[in-house]
Amino acid sequence: MSDDPKIDAVPIVEETVSLTTRKVASGRVRIATRTEEIDHVLPAELSSVEVDVVRVPVDRKIDSVPDVVTEGGLTIIPVVEERLVVTRELYLREEIHVRRIERTEAVEVEATTRRQTAQVERLPASPATFPNKDDQDDL
Known part of the structure; x- marks a missing residue:
């Protein structure tokens, strides 16, 4: 085919597109926090127990050691002693x-x-804010 002088060659052209992006600051944000104290009055109940101790003299002869007895809110604790008589007796x-x-x-x-x-305030970007391209990458 290349021997035929009547055939003309038509070059084929193709266009290509490439796309790149870059970071541009479109605004800034300023965030301020504020701490406030709030006073509360909290209800509470406090309990206490008061103990009233009364010593009651008895001085009575007994045959055995009595048990500790609790009746309602009263607890009775016996205190005994041995007395030497001709025989031993409990009082x-x-x-x-x-x-x-x-x-x-x-x-x-x-x-x-x-x-x-927190209070958030949006600020417009200014070109002087980011003098280096590397600083823009941090946003």
């Missing part, structure tokens, strides 16, 4: 009466908490 010297008195008191406890709030 109840005294009883210790312990009464529990419980009281509840409502109180208010003051407490302070902290809370932060």
Whole structure:
């Protein structure tokens, strides 16, 4: 075919496109935080137990050591001693009466908490803000 003088050659041309991107600052953001303290009054109940101790003299002869007895809010603790007589005998010297008195008191406890709030402000970009191209990559 290349021997035929009547055939003309037509060159084929192709266009190509390449696309590149670059980072450009389109704005800035300034964020400020503020801490505020909030006072609270919290209700609470405090309990206490008061103990009233009364020594009750008995001085009575007994055959065996009595047990500790609790009746309602009263606890009776026997205190015994041995006395030497011609024979050994037990005497109840005294009883210790312990009464529990419980009281509840409502109180208010003051407490302070902290809370932060943030304010966001958008700022326009300025060309002088990023003098180096490397600084723009950080955004």
